[in-house]
Amino acid sequence: QIHLVQSGVEVKKPGASVNVSCKASGYPFSSYGINWVRQAPGQGLEWMGWISVYSGNTNYAQKLQGRVIMTRDTSTTTAYMELRSLTSDDTALYYCARGNPGVGASSYLDYWGQGTLVTVSS
């Protein structure tokens, strides 16, 4: 069975950084991509970026350029998303999702993590 299990709730102060992990199991990790998607309270889904697990290449949403870093560790089949310089606008539920196949125009997000709540508050 395919699972994406994310790390737990985070509470951060403005200006801090947060690191969310996504542990994948049940499939060949390097054969697919990982996307990160967030949902702020009362808002829709917002794509943050993707990482090609095979190559490590990344592509980030323009509004997050310079603040987000996506990495992966193939030895532990875990993807990571770090978001820096947090503000209250970053308070959201953060999801990782598998990109099938990989990343690109024919790709879709077929398995999702359970979500990680990140709250930014002074």
Add this chain to the structure above:
Amino acid sequence: SYDLAQPPSVSVSPRQTARLTCSGDKLGDKYTSWYQHQAGQAPVLVIFKDSERPSGIPERFSGSNSGNTATLTINDTQAMDEADYYCQAWDRGTVVFGGGTKLTVL
């Protein structure tokens, strides 16, 4: 940037057909996926590549995409189908989501 437009809300009676639309410039030239998102749960892929249905998704769910509009059709709508639905496409290497449609079954 590329935009996908969805109506904020759609209402349907039980056992009737719900049609949710997603509009974007030449969307028919791209693949569209659809996700069901219920409160407190992770989104679920219900349609990919315009009209393909993942295993485990009921046949009541179908999709089409032509011109500037993609459509998710839910036949024989059930109370359990009440959720937010998001369309998604790729544009120049980035993922784009529509704003979502809240489907109410009443």
